[in-house]
Amino acid sequence: MADKIKFLGTAGARIVVAKQLRSSGGTWITLDEKNLLLDPGPGTLVRCVKNRPPLDPTQLDAIILSHQHIDHANDVNIMIEAMTNGGFSKKGALFAPLSALENDPIVLRYVRGYVNEIHIFKEGSSYSLGGVEISTPLRHIHPVETYGIVFKSSKYTISFIVDSRFFADLITKYKKSDLIVINVVRYDGKGGKRMDVDHLNLEDVKKIIKGIKPRQAILTHFGMTMVRSKPWEIASQLEQEIGIKTIAASDGMEFDLTNI
Numbered sequence: 001m002a003d004k005i006k007f008l009g010t011a012g013a014r015i016v017v018a019k020q021l022r023s024s025g026g027t028w029i030t031l032d033e034k035n036l037l038l039d040p041g042p043g044t045l046v047r048c049v050k051n052r053p054p055l056d057p058t059q060l061d062a063i064i065l066s067h068q069h070i071d072h073a074n075d076v077n078i079m080i081e082a083m084t085n086g087g088f089s090k091k092g093a094l095f096a097p098l099s100a101l102e103n104d105p106i107v108l109r110y111v112r113g114y115v116n117e118i119h120i121f122k123e124g125s126s127y128s129l130g131g132v133e134i135s136t137p138l139r140h141i142h143p144v145e146t147y148g149i150v151f152k153s154s155k156y157t158i159s160f161i162v163d164s165r166f167f168a169d170l171i172t173k174y175k176k177s178d179l180i181v182i183n184v185v186r187y188d189g190k191g192g193k194r195m196d197v198d199h200l201n202l203e204d205v206k207k208i209i210k211g212i213k214p215r216q217a218i219l220t221h222f223g224m225t226m227v228r229s230k231p232w233e234i235a236s237q238l239e240q241e242i243g244i245k246t247i248a249a250s251d252g253m254e255f256d257l258t259n260i
């Protein structure tokens, strides 16, 4: 299997998800022969089976939640069921913050027995899945317990900088990344409602990419103001301005990791 990232969806925040202006299908990552599914929002299973060629959930090795918000976790139960062949073939791992299992237990208790292992994310922890190291160097600032996730394979270090309010550690803790995939919910910091201020805007993202200096950055998880502002144009302007290869993810986009 070639190392790749498949964006089953690129929607972020409530309205884009509720109206399905972008799909909210999460991200399928293939690294060192392992298949990992990150943040299976609403529609993930449908997006997997409708993909050409279809993505077979029984081929997954792990399902990972950065946090329990519905745009990140809605399909976690059906994806665990699909990964384990309806619960008949116990396999795979689930990674999630404790909050997703206890405070707002979005993972149903009866499906928890279908997986071989449940790993609870903590700040500074790392786990290995075959040759892939999965680590959570930083708890983000978000209304619920949330961690950014770093995948280190034999060839690449890929950081998913998920939902957060901006703070300087977002730069220092992800410094060694070859590739960053970053959730850009907001175009600017204006007019934010209480919950929205705990999301990154374009200015924040610019600071983060400039600070980390990865070989490449991919923008995703767009809220309404980003969708309206044409993310592909924003990405190319950003690339010109800061001199770091930057693209905007689109629904169904497959990113071949040999490109970085």
Ligand SMILES: [Zn+2]
Residues within 6 Å of the ligand: 067, 069, 142, 163
């Ligand atoms: Zn969130």
